[in-house]
Amino acid sequence: MNKFNVYPRPDYCSASEEKFYLNGKVKLVGGSFDSAEKALYCELWSRFTFSLSELIIEDGAENELVIGAPEKIVCAEHAYSVHIDEKGVYLKGKNKTELIHAFTTLLQLVYSEGTLKAEKAYVFHGDYGATAKVDVRAIHFCLFPNVGLDFLKQFIRAMGMYRYSHFVLEFWGTYRYECFPALGWEENSYSKEQILPLIKEANALGMEVIPFFNHLGHSAQSKVGSGEHVVLSQHPEYAPLFESDGWTWCVNNPETIKILKNVRDELIELCGSGAYFHIGLDEAFSFCTCPRCRDKDKNTVLADFINATAADLKKQGRKCVMWGDQLLPAEQFKPPYEANLVPDLETSKAIKNVSKDVIIADWQYRIYEGEVETSKFFRENGFNVWQSPWHNPNNVKTHINTAIQYGNGVLLTTWNVTQPFISQLLHAAEMLWMGEEQSSHAEYMSITGNILRKLAPPVKKAGQGWLGMWELY
Ligand SMILES: [Zn+2]
Numbered sequence: 001m002n003k004f005n006v007y008p009r010p011d012y013c014s015a016s017e018e019k020f021y022l023n024g025k026v027k028l029v030g031g032s033f034d035s036a037e038k039a040l041y042c043e044l045w046s047r048f049t050f051s052l053s054e055l056i057i058e059d060g061a062e063n064e065l066v067i068g069a070p071e072k073i074v075c076a077e078h079a080y081s082v083h084i085d086e087k088g089v090y091l092k093g094k095n096k097t098e099l100i101h102a103f104t105t106l107l108q109l110v111y112s113e114g115t116l117k118a119e120k121a122y123v124f125h126g127d128y129g130a131t132a133k134v135d136v137r138a139i140h141f142c143l144f145p146n147v148g149l150d151f152l153k154q155f156i157r158a159m160g161m162y163r164y165s166h167f168v169l170e171f172w173g174t175y176r177y178e179c180f181p182a183l184g185w186e187e188n189s190y191s192k193e194q195i196l197p198l199i200k201e202a203n204a205l206g207m208e209v210i211p212f213f214n215h216l217g218h219s220a221q222s223k224v225g226s227g228e229h230v231v232l233s234q235h236p237e238y239a240p241l242f243e244s245d246g247w248t249w250c251v252n253n254p255e256t257i258k259i260l261k262n263v264r265d266e267l268i269e270l271c272g273s274g275a276y277f278h279i280g281l282d283e284a285f286s287f288c289t290c291p292r293c294r295d296k297d298k299n300t301v302l303a304d305f306i307n308a309t310a311a312d313l314k315k316q317g318r319k320c321v322m323w324g325d326q327l328l329p330a331e332q333f334k335p336p337y338e339a340n341l342v343p344d345l346e347t348s349k350a351i352k353n354v355s356k357d358v359i360i361a362d363w364q365y366r367i368y369e370g371e372v373e374t375s376k377f378f379r380e381n382g383f384n385v386w387q388s389p390w391h392n393p394n395n396v397k398t399h400i401n402t403a404i405q406y407g408n409g410v411l412l413t414t415w416n417v418t419q420p421f422i423s424q425l426l427h428a429a430e431m432l433w434m435g436e437e438q439s440s441h442a443e444y445m446s447i448t449g450n451i452l453r454k455l456a457p458p459v460k461k462a463g464q465g466w467l468g469m470w471e472l473y
Pocket of ligand 1: 095240243249250251252288289290291292293294
């Protein structure tokens with residue numbers, strides 16, 4: 001644990017034993033926030049100050065926030081900084097997002113004074129400054145039918161506290177699309193009105209929400225082993241939209257192309273402003289196998305489809321992000337690498353014709369040391385790369401080290417595994433900010449628990465914690 005009690009730890013930390021108290025009404029002046037943002041900051045403030053302090057936010061100078069009348073000292077070389085002295089608190093960010101990072105850092109610096117109960121809330125005088133080692137610090141989250149929105153809200157808030165930059169939201173049949181309602185389960189799915197406030201929370205905590213929709217394999221929005229399919233289980237008549245097994249969209253069907261375009265437009269509107277769209281594209285086990293497709297050249301079909309999708313996104317000012325496995329030659333990248341999982345549906349030759357505007361999210365979950373060779377391969381082929389590890393701590397470290405070495409982004413994946421992530425999400429965040437881990441696995445778990453408890457209302461019964469709220473799907 002670090003003695004400053006702030007995670008991910010800022011690069012520069014310096015504190016004295018002098019205290020600045022935060023009891024009663026505290027006025028925070030600066031920036032320009034809407035009412036939803038202010039409500040969230042005030043709620044978090046109350047929780048992190050043990051309900052001893054009420055925050056009042058007034059608009060003021062851009063990219064700074066002030067409590068009291070402190071000296072306006074900044075860590076000049078850092079993206080954000082926090083200064084606390086006997087007269088107050090000064091937060092500074094190089095932009096609005098970094099200013100929010102300064103605020104979430106301040107929240108973590110609050111201690112309680114008292115013996116039985118907290119009687120006063122305070123922060124030590126000091127200075128803190130940080131600049132992330134990795135610019136794109138993204139996290140992918142699956143909203144399964146059995147995951148409640150309360151958990152998603154707590155998860156988003158935690159990722160904001162860890163100062164992630166992007167949140168990739170994948171619905172597993174859990175969004176009621178207006179453009180094609182069959183893409184959501186009649187039960188266990190959510191409306192725009194239910195999802196939008198959570199997206200606003202992510203934005204308020206400095207994260208851009210990246211819309212996600214599987215454009216090829218995984219069209220079932222259900223696990224392949226479940227036999228379920230969000231469209232075909234409910235509406236078997238839509239079979240022509242897919243390859244014969246239903247797992248992969250048939251991209252030679254013009255109706256499919258229309259639906260995918262409408263889905264992108266609807267998700268872009270839902271997720272708000274941003275620079276990316278993730279089109280999935282992994283594990284397309286049955287790509288180009290139906291009677292409409294099977295005589296066509298798979299590599300040409302794949303490259304043309306990706307390029308047309310990327311061009312449409314570019315018109316909307318967005319870059320196309322895709323999982324990389326279908327573009328990897330299996331004979332070159334043998335296990336433990338994941339490449340083109342159905343060898344007789346070889347599509348790796350498409351890589352030379354895929355637009356270099358596309359960003360490759362290189363998911364490799366069994367590489368535990370050295371560099372991720374496939375990420376080097378994609379870079380050598382002219383692509384920007386996001387590293388995608390899963391839950392193994394050595395896998396996370398290997399990807400982040402590769403990202404730092406080559407200037408790549410990082411897109412963490414969580415999928416349906418819960419237990420490891422109570423430590424891994426903070427472990428990864430600290431590496432993304434500092435370039436190295438600072439604490440142990442057990443420490444990251446207990447620290448995360450302390451933060452999670454302050455992100456949601458108090459609960460009165462057991463079983464509502466991390467594991468209880470996010471059951472395996
Ligand atoms: Zn087809």
